[in-house]
Amino acid sequence: MEETARHPLVVARLARDMTIKEFVTGIRAAAARRGLRSGTDEARVRKWQRGVEPNAESQMYIAEALGWPADVVRADDWPNWLPLTADGVVPLGPHSSVPALREAQRTAMERRTLLTISGAALSALAADWAHGPTAALAQVHDGKPIGEDFIVFLENTTRELASLDTEQRQHTAVLLDSYLSTVTDLLTRGRYTPALGLRLHTLAASLSQTVAWHRFDLGRHTHASQNWIAGLHNAYAAGDHDMGAGLLGDLAYQAAWRNDHTTAASILNHALTRAQNPAARCLLQLRLARTLAARDGQNERRAVLRALAAAEKHLNDAGTDRPAWCAWVSEADLAVDSGQALLDLGDIGRAHQLITEGERLLPAARDKTRGVFLTYRAASYLDQKEPEPAAAAATQSLLLARRIGAPRCVKLVDDLLPRFQPYRQAQGVQEFLQLAAA
Known part of the structure; x- marks a missing residue:
């Protein structure tokens, strides 16, 4: 019965709150629209949910009954093509980690890039995470045996890819996708103990986060969201609350980037309920300060300053034992993000000092961040x-962004172009505008 409940067809049907009877009615209606008659009944649906594969024609009817066009069907990849959600967010649960990874993979196939995940759905996901179980959910799985040496190889290689210089990381996207696909298949079909399962879920969370940032930097926001969500599900399964908080922090960063500061603040407040590592809490508090200041700097002034003070304290408390995803948080980030928040509060002089100081403190290995800081x-x-x-700063940022392949930095520079128009006669402005147009 447990395997039946985990079948993607069940997940997809229940995500739309459809009974089997309603589902059968939808399938018959899809056939009737073609002037045909389907013999599908409840017994046949139950067989599909136990693993029997429907034919290609029935799969088209299934897609339409679930509210999706028939062209999402890949009949040779049943049931992996099934869309599992109505709103783009797979609900958290004891068996949700692999469905969330599959949902991210489906989104990356360019079939549903117009789907927008609402702020309400993301806030609800963050709330569910904040109130979920504290223990790891990783369980034994019986399939093809997986050797620990292979998992060690995947872990080490993933770390090496993530540690490459910014300029080299632009070449790793396809490789990271293949690693994440491999880990997803291992979780789906492999044989592993709870201990190895925990490591696989942790690896899936880390890879999903890295892939999400690649998508985000390219402006593929739906793809990025789905990978951060998939990472959250796997951190949840591994019982890694700091990692989960970090993934929520990334979703909040994306919401703020898209000027949805209400959603960003809601997600960050949920993330802070479980984050324990000081470096993780520092990063979350900095992002909270930034989004509160951008949302309503004057009315949120006291909350912004509290968050900045908390971030500074957490950074002072942070030692060398940090999660890999926030090991880079430094005085440079504290200075620049504090400066950006103060800009929104109207403290321009102090903000400029902090932003300049932070850019100076940034190590050479973080060129993409340097490009962002230069635009600030x-x-x-x-x-x-x-x-x-x-x-001068915008020119330096644009040249750097083009060299390392950082479209997000280029967009930040592009967003500044209208502000330069009144100063076309000032030294360096005309040359910058010509470079931006080239």
Whole structure:
């Protein structure tokens, strides 16, 4: 019975709150729209849910009964093509980690890129995570045996890929996708103990996070969201609350990037309920300060300053024992993010000092972050009506972003272009605008 309940067809049907009887009615209606008659009944649906594969024609009817066009069907990949959610978010549960990974893979196939995941759905997911079980959910699984040496190989290689310099990481997207697909297949079909399962879920969470940032940097927001969500499910299965909080923090960062600061603040407040590592809490507090300041800086001033003070304290408390996903958090990040928050509060002079200081402190290995920081510095110069140094910083950011393949940094520079138009006669501005147009 447990295997039946985990079948993707059951998950997809229940996500739409459909009984088997309603599902059968939908299948027959899909056939009737073609002038045909389907012999599908409840008994046949139950067979499909136990693993019997429907023919290609029935799969088209199944897609339409679930509210999706027939062109999502890949008949040779049953049941993996099934969409599992109505709103893009697989609900958290004891067996949700692999369905969430499959959902992310399906989204990456470009079939449902127009799906927008609502802020309400993301906030609800964060709330479910915050109130979920505290213990790991990883369980024994019986399939093809997996050797520990192979898992060690995957773990080590994944770490090496993640540690490459920014300029080299732009070449790793396809490789990371293949690793994540391999880990998903191991979780689905492999034989492993709870201990090895925990390591696989942890690896899936880490890979999903890295893949999500690749998608986000390319502006593929739906794909990024689904990978962060898949990572959250696997961190949940591994009982890694700091990792889960970090993945929620990434979803909040994306929401803030898209100017949905209400959703970002809601997600971050849920994430902070379980994050324990000081470095993790520092990062979450910095993001909370930024989004509160951007949402309503004057009315949120006290909350923003509290979050910044908390972030500074957590950074001072953070030692060398940090999760890999936030090991990079440093004085540079504290300075720049504090400066950005202060910009929204109207403290332009102090903000400019902090942003400049943070960019100076940043290590050479973090070139993509340097590109982002340089655009922040350019914006702070523009706020002070100093177009010459603004153009110099924006030019440096654009050249860097193009060299390392960082479209997100390029977009930040593009967003500044209208602000340079009144200063076309200032030194360096015309040259910058020509470079941006090239």
